[in-house]
Amino acid sequence: MSQIIQAIRGMNDILPNDAELWEEFEALVRDWLSAYGYRPIRMPLVEATPLFARAIGEVTDIVEKEMYSFTDSLNDDSLTLRPEGTASCVRAVLQHNLLYDGPKKLWYMGPMFRHERPQKGRYRQFHQVGVEALGLAGPDIDAEQILMCARLWDDMGLEGIRLEINSLGNLEERQDHRKALIDYLTQHESLLDADARRRLHSNPLRILDTKNPDMQDIVEQAPKLMDYLGEASLKHYEGVQALLKNAGIHARLNPRLVRGLDYYNLTVFEWVTDQLGAQGTVCAGGRYDGLVSQLGGKPAPACGFAMGIERLLALWTDQGYQHEKPSPDVYLVHQGEAAQAAAFKVAERLRDAAFAVQLHCGGGSFKSQMKRADASGAILAVIIGDDEAVAGEVSIKPLRESGEQRRIAADDAAIAVSEFILGTDASSDADNKRNEHGSV
Ligand code: ATP
């Protein structure tokens, strides 16, 4: 036999047990976002490469070494699998002129692609929920985005995710700081590692983010961006802090917090946990007032964040969350040709009444079918043999509690199942049942 082809390293299958957990999370996320007035948007997974180079920055890790880029053989265009969603989202907003009638609050969810070294919490295809507010300038939206994250952690029952915030000021302030930083780092060039030397003139701010223990001292003493912020930037930062305090959210002010993407200014934030090892940032974001004009639009302020779904779900299950495994209401057992025809009809009737029905497929003895019925977790077995088929009847047998098997007219199956499961009359409409019974 030839070898089985494997999935690409760092790109994971999400198998049914996990996929159900994902769907639960996604349902939670939809409700949560609509409660804050965000509307969904869906962008393509592939974009023109220059979009990311222009938005994220030429000398960022993402653009320098993490993008899956390829040439479209039809026209030689350079295309890229999206490494993040903000650039695409802003592109879509501009392309369709969505800001013509005022600010927009948008969200999306889906796969992102980065060519990184796969490890726990770091994958090559990973998934994000992204949230973007465009056209809003004040610290109020920054603060609301942060506190809405806190509510999601709460909704999920997650604990131990702490908030770090910082302000990156405006462009001019960053440039003044950058000059001072380059001067300082140049004076200490002999102490810099290769990575830092490479970034010294291209992206010195990122050097402050180094994980190299030998460089912590020099980084600690470096000029702080905070000392270069002007009045307006400080006021914005204080505004965010005041609103967070008012909402009872504790933020650690981290003057060394920078982001790996160039488009950020003013507020930046991260939600971090110690419980996931090295990959502890579950959500990150901030303000990116320059990006809309950078991508060719009329200047508009913006603020957003993205959370890593894999990391959040790992934390959710690590902290003991177990999702409910769905099982059918009814398992339909049948034997013989006439019984099979009747079973197909009865199954559809039950589904009309909004019950989840697993119709046995593949034949086999009653005994083996009943084993399957038990294993399915169904509440009831509905059984149709030759006798029942001829008489236009079905037998109903409780599977999860003791109770007699009883025979009823096939036409009454939905009512009988309803009485058993819900204690109500199935003639009430299917929507009713759905509401009462959840979406099993
Ligand atoms: P990191 O510092 O962990 O590389 P980042 O700054 O590159 O993160 P962002 O681009 O801000 O991350 O993405 C937002 C979130 O998406 C991260 O906080 C993280 O939860 C998640 N994320 C980013 N890259 C990956 C990846 N390769 N695998 C899994 N999740 C990721």
Ligand code: MG
């Ligand atoms: Mg990264």
